[in-house]
Amino acid sequence: MVQYSRTGFDGSFAALSDATRRGVLEQLGRADASITDLAEKFHMTLTGMKKHVGVLEQAGLVTTEKVGRVRTCKLGLRRLKEEAAWIERYHQLWDARFDELDKVVEELKRKEKVDGRKKRK
């Protein structure tokens, strides 16, 4: 079972209350980026951007990985999971609808066959 802790939610709200951090998430939604890239993009110092990324990381919205001297940021699993979860629910709903629609289609096909036979007689 997936459980979201209160601190997680509060952390997310705090993280998302800042326009720059929302911009960073949007940016990372398009492509992974290094802290240097992000700092340039948002006209900030490296230190300032590190702080923002830190807040997003704590909220589980962003993950970072250091390879050599470059720290790469990507969207956190949590955000991806939430998106996947709603698409999954949407999928379940339509799958259930379409299973019922299969039955309607089968019934109409049977009816057409019977009507067709009647017409030929």
Added chain:
Amino acid sequence: MDARRESEPTPMKNRTTVERKSERELVTTRTFNGPARIVFEAWTKPELFKRWWVPKSMGMSLLSCEMDVRVGGRYRLEFSYEGSKSAFFGTYKEVTPHSRLVWTNEESEDGAITTVTFEEKDGKTLLVMHELYPSKEALDAAGTGAADAMVETFAQLDELLVTLGASVGRS
């Protein structure tokens, strides 16, 4: 153990796919084992539409279903869930028999334009439902952010799935 005999035909269930094609688009596909005219009929005749649109597993009940399926015609679906009433409504923009339906979703300012196409091949019909939202934010809101609506609408389905999942796990 599976007690079925090998020779017994197993009814094939077609797969439903859902894909977020872009920031603003959600595309759902499904094949039906019948000609397009029949599948189209099931989408455009209210007495047929209401038999599948609120699946039993959802724990919702349809209160009314009005569909005036012609260009400029309106539809309105009202349903209840745990004592509260909700409605979906909008306008048909395109109605091309057996091949294409386009309608608006006006219950929200950020509602999508829904296009459904029916493509027949070898007696089967490939259905593609394309939902185009006015912005990325609108689609995000329809999903993640619509926690309120979604949680309310799907709570019962989720419960059912958990129950089913648990019983599968046990067996």
